Amino acid sequence: MPAGPRKTTKVLATPQGKTYAVLLITLFVAVLMFFLAIRPAFLSITDQNKLNDEKRTYLKQLTDKENALKQLAAQEARYSEEIALLEQFLPDGRNDELVIANISRMAEASGCSVETVSLGPSKLPTKPDIIHITNLLSVEGSIVTKCSLASMQQLLGSIESFPIPIEVRSIGYSESKVQESLGGKDYDLNMNITYYFWNSL
């Protein structure tokens, strides 16, 4: 008789009351069933559930985005006039002609005569509050005008309330050598200015 079956026979022939062999085999089968049937079934459920959770998270993000975009679209429609003004106030691209023309007109309205306007190259702004805005570029320049103190005051006020952001960095004025106006003294005013424009990438 071969050794294998004989050994099995011996194991199964355990006397009554000593059922360790049966217990062990049952446990073995139970463990085998666990690893071959229950565990894969459980994993298949948990894995799919995990995937579903990820899908739900993504769906929530999409829903949030959709709601935000719808809200933005509604706001764009509601504030269309303001947006159009913003595009005028902070023009896209450098436009020296626009700035010079407006300054000249403000100077004329204030009773000042513009003598020279010079503008430098475009560069990133240096003010700490806006240094992080990479789309905003600045142009530094100077304006030399001739007018009375009262006219100068008016010109400054006009520039400061002008919606295109023109910043007066410093002012220097001295009595003009050639006095032209009849009432009051004429001054040569030198303003260092910076104007800003939007640079869409």
Place this chain on the structure above:
Amino acid sequence: MSKKGFNLLRPQIEPPTVWTKVYDWAVGSARIVVILVELVVVLAFAIRIVIDVQSNNLNEEIKTKESIVLVFQSSELRYLNIQQRTSAYRDNWESTPVFSGIFAEVSSYLPPGGKELTVLINPSSGVFVSGTAPVAEIGVMEENFKNSNTFSRATLDSIEGEGAVIDAAFSLSADIAIQENREFQQIEQIVSKLN
């Protein structure tokens, strides 16, 4: 009437064979294990069906939402640009200093009888005034700068005149103590005027 018999002998049971034991085990413990496993697998299968249905529904919802978001994709960049531009405009406006108040105050302090007056106003280096004026007027100007809340450390750096002169060359400097910036409300006023 039937007869009742006695058998005082211990019943002799045939010793179980290997196959009998295997059979007993298979219809006993093994059957319970298999049934339990089958129950678990059937339950798992049912749950899996539910989860798969949920997954399919989610896929459909995602597909629908993605197509909606895709329609807005071109607008999204525009919205972002407007937001950044608005923010840049506001930040820039609010960080821009206002000069007209300082200018008006300095101009009002200038000596009326002054000649060759030169004024420099710069937020970082302060105010510098030089020229020629009657001594008394220079004193008044100095006092005005010193008494003003807008300026600090007003100093008459130099005053030059010979003998009992009325006019003297002077230079005065002061720091700007209060530098006001533009307010965004101004823009609202400008916009309301434009509208």
